[in-house]
Amino acid sequence: MRLGRQLRKWSVGQRVAMIVALLLLPMAVLSAVSMVVLNEQEMAFRESVEESVHTLLPLTTLEHYLQRALVDELLAESNQSAPDFSGLTDSIDKSFSGLRVGADKQDLPLAVMDDAQHAWMQARPAVRRLVELVRTTRGSLPQDGLAHTREELERAIHDVSTARQHLSFVIEARYTRAAAQRHRQLWWLVWGWVLTLTAAIALAGAFLYSLLRPIRQLVGASREIGAGRTGVRVPVEGQDELAALATCFNEMAENWEVTRQSLVTEAAEDPLTGALNRRAVLALLETELESCLRTQQPLSLFVLDLDHFKAINDRFGHTAGDRALRWVVEKVRGLLREGDHLGRYGGDEFIALLPRTGKKQAEVIARRIVQAVHDVAAREPSYPGVSAGVAAAPEDGRDATTLIEVADAALYTHKARHRAR
Numbered sequence: 001m002r003l004g005r006q007l008r009k010w011s012v013g014q015r016v017a018m019i020v021a022l023l024l025l026p027m028a029v030l031s032a033v034s035m036v037v038l039n040e041q042e043m044a045f046r047e048s049v050e051e052s053v054h055t056l057l058p059l060t061t062l063e064h065y066l067q068r069a070l071v072d073e074l075l076a077e078s079n080q081s082a083p084d085f086s087g088l089t090d091s092i093d094k095s096f097s098g099l100r101v102g103a104d105k106q107d108l109p110l111a112v113m114d115d116a117q118h119a120w121m122q123a124r125p126a127v128r129r130l131v132e133l134v135r136t137t138r139g140s141l142p143q144d145g146l147a148h149t150r151e152e153l154e155r156a157i158h159d160v161s162t163a164r165q166h167l168s169f170v171i172e173a174r175y176t177r178a179a180a181q182r183h184r185q186l187w188w189l190v191w192g193w194v195l196t197l198t199a200a201i202a203l204a205g206a207f208l209y210s211l212l213r214p215i216r217q218l219v220g221a222s223r224e225i226g227a228g229r230t231g232v233r234v235p236v237e238g239q240d241e242l243a244a245l246a247t248c249f250n251e252m253a254e255n256w257e258v259t260r261q262s263l264v265t266e267a268a269e270d271p272l273t274g275a276l277n278r279r280a281v282l283a284l285l286e287t288e289l290e291s292c293l294r295t296q297q298p299l300s301l302f303v304l305d306l307d308h309f310k311a312i313n314d315r316f317g318h319t320a321g322d323r324a325l326r327w328v329v330e331k332v333r334g335l336l337r338e339g340d341h342l343g344r345y346g347g348d349e350f351i352a353l354l355p356r357t358g359k360k361q362a363e364v365i366a367r368r369i370v371q372a373v374h375d376v377a378a379r380e381p382s383y384p385g386v387s388a389g390v391a392a393a394p395e396d397g398r399d400a401t402t403l404i405e406v407a408d409a410a411l412y413t414h415k416a417r418h419r420a421r
């Protein structure tokens with residue numbers, strides 16, 4: 001969470017750039033390192049092969065020629081061209097010194113190396129002598145010296161062969177060691193790739209999450225509002241573009257809720273008096289009726305009608321008539337309780353709904369209202385008196401139409417009685 005908050009301080013552009021960099025940079029660096037390591041390994045391998053060839057070839061060649069000389073019984077008239085013995089012995093000397101000079105001591109099995117060199121040093125004078133012998137006698141070696149030379153030749157072959165075998169061990173050991181090192185390097189490389197990419201992907205994922213989370217919150221809140229739950233807001237975190245978007249979204253949702261509320265109110269309100277309009281009061285009557293019947297609570301209503309309102313309009317004008325209507329609504333509202341409702345049923349007729357109120361109690365309230373309005377109307381000729389007719393559920397009916405008809409009938413009885421006086 002703390003990481004998420006820290007990341008939200010970065011702009012969206014910076015975070016997108018970070019995601020790209022986190023994925024591309026490690027790959028570029030790792031690729032370069034891998035290329036260098038693999039290239040070095042290839043070069044080391046090539047060097048070790050070359051070293052094997054350069055070190056072992058002269059000894060093998062020398063051994064081969066000595067063997068041939070033995071087979072030819074030191075006859076130099078062989079059709080084969082004479083080998084460059086001195087060149088070969090020089091190469092072998094160089095190989096030994098080359099293996100020692102600059103070599104990592106750990107890298108070389110020194111005892112084996114010493115053995116190889118010792119064998120070579122033993123063979124070397126004999127080889128030289130034999131070479132000289134073959135070159136000077138050109139095959140006319142006296143028979144009595146042949147046996148001795150043959151022995152010497154066999155010993156030299158043995159020594160050279162021993163030196164070659166020892167050197168083979170040295171080179172093989174060296175090669176094995178280098179191969180193990182190459183293997184280790186490759187493992188490090190693989191681990192480097194795995195760890196770096198894991199870290200890069202984890203970090204890039206955190207950056208991505210910091211972008212996706214607010215977007216998902218916005219999508220969720222939009223869906224909620226679309227489904228009518230207009231009170232939903234999104235949390236505003238950080239200072240990035242998405243935080244600005246979340247702020248705008250919340251303001252928009254706030255404005256929309258206010259607008260919706262006023263639309264709902266306007267749709268349910270009578271524009272002149274501010275009481276509920278006919279559609280709203282009838283819908284409310286249905287709802288209250290259903291609720292009261294379900295909970296077995298009484299519901300009363302009374303219809304109010306202004307007395308001689310036409311006369312007021314005719315005498316004082318329509319504007320005064322409107323003012324009288326507003327005044328009556330205000331007066332009646334002031335005398336109703338908190339949970340009661342007042343709606344304009346039409347023209348100068350109103351309906352008051354009194355949930356959880358029995359008929360007797362409703363009649364008392366209706367009488368009180370009629371009396372209060374009359375008291376003022378008696379003093380103010382531009383204000384009308386009112387008449388009321390009460391009905392209650394369930395005794396007068398269990399549906400809205402019946403209840404209104406019963407209340408209307410009571411109203412006209414009341415009016416007739418009033419006029420008769």
Ligand SMILES: Nc1nc2c(ncn2[C@@H]2O[C@H](COP(=O)(O)OP(=O)(O)OP(=O)(O)O)[C@@H](O)[C@H]2O)c(=O)[nH]1
Nearest residue numbers: 305306307308309310311313318319321322347348
């Ligand atoms: N000023 C004004 N008058 C209205 C409005 N709506 C209806 N009226 C008038 O209300 C009067 C209703 O007249 P009637 O139905 O004859 O009723 P009344 O004159 O009160 O007679 P009773 O009900 O028998 O006492 C008519 O003159 C309508 O023009 C309104 O919004 N403003």
